[in-house]
Amino acid sequence: MTTPDDTAALNERHRARMERKKAIIDAKIAAADKQIGIIIVNTGNGKGKSSSGFGMAIRALGHGMKVGIVQFIKGAMATGEEQFLRRFPDEVSFHAMGEGYTWETQNRERDIAKAGEAWEQARRFLADPAIGMVVLDELNIALKYRYLDVDTVIADLLERPAMQHVVITGRGAPPELIEIADTVTEMNVVKHAFKAGIGAQAGTEW
């Protein structure tokens, strides 16, 4: 049985532990005082890479920034994120490559041409200091298939306005991109509903 004395002791230990934790965290926060546009890469085989990019887009919108989004590879199907974000044309510029995944088109030359067009749109966002965040969804796939030249992409990324954030998603991020990125997360599958026979569903997958 827990007595009032036990609870008081537990509460006090908790308070003391949290006080120490706060001192450590506050010191780390004080040391990390740079404010600058960063490059975030979400890669790996797990879920959440694109959705995290769209979640950061709405964070940026909440802070009054303008957001530019280019969807590479995806785009043959109207997605929930696209339908929702197109409601805010003054705040969000949305460009979808307009083709399915590369195994749907089965046409390398058309894919290369479409990826090139999408990158031209990305470059316009990356040259515009009025855009606070650029989301390059599934760019890693276009790089992995060599539809785009990684050195050109990196040069354009590094020339962007100093305060502009960029979020890049897709499995198989190339090492050159990881090298220049500020924050890189690998999303790993622990389990996936698809394996249990549950199809891709509106709201969760698209």
Place this chain on the structure above:
Amino acid sequence: MTTPDDTAALNERHRARMERKKAIIDAKIAAADKQIGIIIVNTGNGKGKSSSGFGMAIRALGHGMKVGIVQFIKGAMATGEEQFLRRFPDEVSFHAMGEGYTWETQNRERDIAKAGEAWEQARRFLADPAIGMVVLDELNIALKYRYLDVDTVIADLLERPAMQHVVITGRGAPPELIEIADTVTEMNVVKHAFKAGIGAQAGTEW
């Protein structure tokens, strides 16, 4: 030098490889035909757990679903996602626990009371079939600190409407929750801007 013949051969190999890939993927999609509300857990120490939850929320909104959001632990600071999503009160019900992280409060009993209130709100969403997606942001932290009882939480989750999706985020997801979840992703840090002295910034972190 690449000759026209080389390019033609490369294009044809690409087409054949993508044709095989499409057959495999189409068969997998045909086998995964169940449509049912799923539980998605985003855990691990990397970035993207909460932002992925908010990205799924906008996917759901784009498909005309209503979304209920409860933010556990976070909430002392107005976040970008909250500011943005509060613009749609007919579509999004947003409840923030209204306290900082647990090392900010240093008060275990107040944290427990606040977590209990937040769970009562979560239960209302989980009992409402009109809500297509429930996002329980940082719930794992409340479970980890035992501010909430994991068995009660799981019982409420399992009793929700059949077609309702739930997204649960936060590091340290308990094994009991992983067991009942349909899709679990672990976000792992490859690198983080914070370590390079860059502070938490509007749009990317909050």
